[in-house]
Amino acid sequence: MTLLETSIWQGHINLDGWRPGRGGTAASTEPATGETLGTYGVAAAADVAEAASVAQKAQRSWAAQRPEERAAVLRRAGQLWEEHAEEIQSWIVRESGGILPKAELETHIAANECYEASSLPSLPAGDVLSSNEDRWSLARRRPVGVVGVIAPFNFPLILSIRAVAPALALGNAVLLKPDTRTTISGGVALMRVFESAGLPSGLLSLLPGGADIGTAIVEAPEVRVIAFTGSTAAGRHVGETAARNLKRAHLELGGNNAMIVLPGADLAKAASAAAFGSFMHQGQVCMTTGRHIVHEDLYDDFVNAVAEKARNLPVGDPKSGQVALGPIIDEKQLKRIDSIVQESVLGGARLMAGGTSDGPYYRPTVLADVDRTNTAWREEIFGPVAPIAKFTDISDAIELVNDNDYGLAVSILGDVGMAMQIADQVHSGKVHINEQTISDEANAPFGGFKSSGNGSRIGGHKANMESFTELQWLTVRPDIANYPF
Structure with missing residues (x-):
């Protein structure tokens, strides 16, 4: 059986396993010919709500796993991108309309993103702070919990995996909404790779759909961080919705x-x-x-x-x-x-x-x-x-x-x-x-200024750590402190 065997995912979303979506089904179409390549499941708002609840519960156990165990899943995912590269590339070529070298670049970077992310679980997770009290004072990085990833059609694999991989590596769960035009190469492929790599069920949900599904992901109470790549107009809406709900939004938008x-x-x-x-x-x-x-x-x-x-x-x-x-x-x-x-x-x-x-x-x-x-x-x-x-x-x-x-x-x-x-x-x-403008590497910070986004929020250890964790202040005393009350 191939990695993307259609009998596994045809007509389905992934919410704690493959199942029909409440939004029905839709066809993936080859832009070069108009041919239908496959039929995928479409999520509804109720699916998003359920996936967010499932993700929140699954995330707690995942964050508690040993760093080496999370790293092993990411390394195995990297290997799977390499082992199934030709199969995945054929889908990218047909579904996104890209030439083969572009598809080869996507699977190559996908593997590198997972290998790079596999080093995140064992990085130093905070600082020891000085204190005027008789105590230890620490600032430590903790997973944010559930991350929403909304990705576009043009580089469907790269622009999904670059947020999915580090978010998972740092102990989070992820709700993924790929573009409806590239749901297989930008969604199903990631789901199948991480399933095969041993990622526990419920940690990564595949929720294809339109703008209403993106809005539902941003508004879900369990989702604390949004990683969005797309147009500036859509990004403004995502940023406004996230801000209204007091959430962080990492926006990678258009460019001229x-x-x-x-x-x-x-x-x-x-x-x-x-x-x-x-x-x-x-x-x-x-x-x-x-x-x-x-x-x-x-x-x-x-x-x-x-x-x-x-x-x-x-x-x-x-x-x-x-x-x-x-x-x-x-x-x-x-x-x-x-x-x-x-x-x-x-x-x-x-x-x-x-x-x-x-x-x-x-x-x-x-x-x-x-x-x-x-x-x-x-x-x-x-x-x-x-x-x-x-x-x-x-x-x-x-x-x-x-x-x-x-x-x-x-x-x-x-x-x-x-x-x-x-x-x-x-x-x-x-x-x-002395290079042209198109360049991306897994270990380099990526992001734009002005209408191109709100800065370099993805890529490299520092940016990924800041994007997908939050700082917690922790103090420890040898005995209960004395207070005047």
Whole structure:
């Protein structure tokens, strides 16, 4: 039997075991062909309430287990991602519309997230504090209890596991709501891996559904922390709901990321980095390069080089293994991309490549001479579009980067000394010198500023510890203290 054998999960959610969801069923559809890949269960609000109650009870026993026992489950999960990589990758390719190398990256990082998380249970769990009293004074980290994880479609596995793994490792239970468009690769796969790794029942619940299920998870009294990845608009709603219920929300939201190409940069390498940054996974990445800011000395050659790459990148069904770009996730998103491109051309941008679609596929598109008022420059497109503008002075480039609502990732290509000075002045959660904007590692803090989120809340020991535990002050005396009453 394969890990994702459909007879196990078909038509079911997971709430202390596989069972029908009170919300009925829904189909997972392949965006490249429209073919139904499988049918999964849909949760209702009552399922969320029950799962939260079950999770709260299961969490107490899990947190009490020896650190080495929790670590062993995480290590085994890491091994399972590697052992079943090809099977899981085939689902990611078909369900998310990503090419095989993108799917390979997801399973690779999923394994690394679990291996990295397996070290969390044995980390120092607090500090010994000085005290003016005759006592020991300690600040210790305790699990928050139940964590809600709400993940998007674009990197369904990575953007689920990066919160699920550390939350579990630190002694919490998790309610997981994957995007309905990628429920199998972003939900069922995680459920099956952790089941097979020996995670006790009730600690991880799979609750597919729409926005109402996300709201129910955020509002469930047992849930104390929310890890949300998605659009800025949805993130604002999650943050408001969490704040009203006095809960922490870790929000990783949209991005309109900038790449600065400095004078003297290697043109061929810069164009390659630019094409990858804008067109990887059809631009459906929060870290996609959405604004190219190029020095005037390189501008014309850079525009032509990126346009040439765009015109020659093969687009089609990722199952073929012969394409660089696959389909847009759905028709609504494809129409939005095209609307922004056409509006931007009407607004004065020069269309250098692309700007057309064929079925679910949108050609990689290059827009030159895009000014800062243009829709393609201001908004996150979430499609394979490279808007390009020129700059003269470094101060102008910095101002162009910062003059935007988002602040997730910035790329700076060229002279390192100049790039270091720029890095100190841009408002961004991540800065990459001589790399494009898309990058993620399990041991590195990840998060954005401004409308891109509320900081680096996931990734690396420090961020994960702060995200999924809370501090408790503990004092100890050898005898009961004397009081004046």
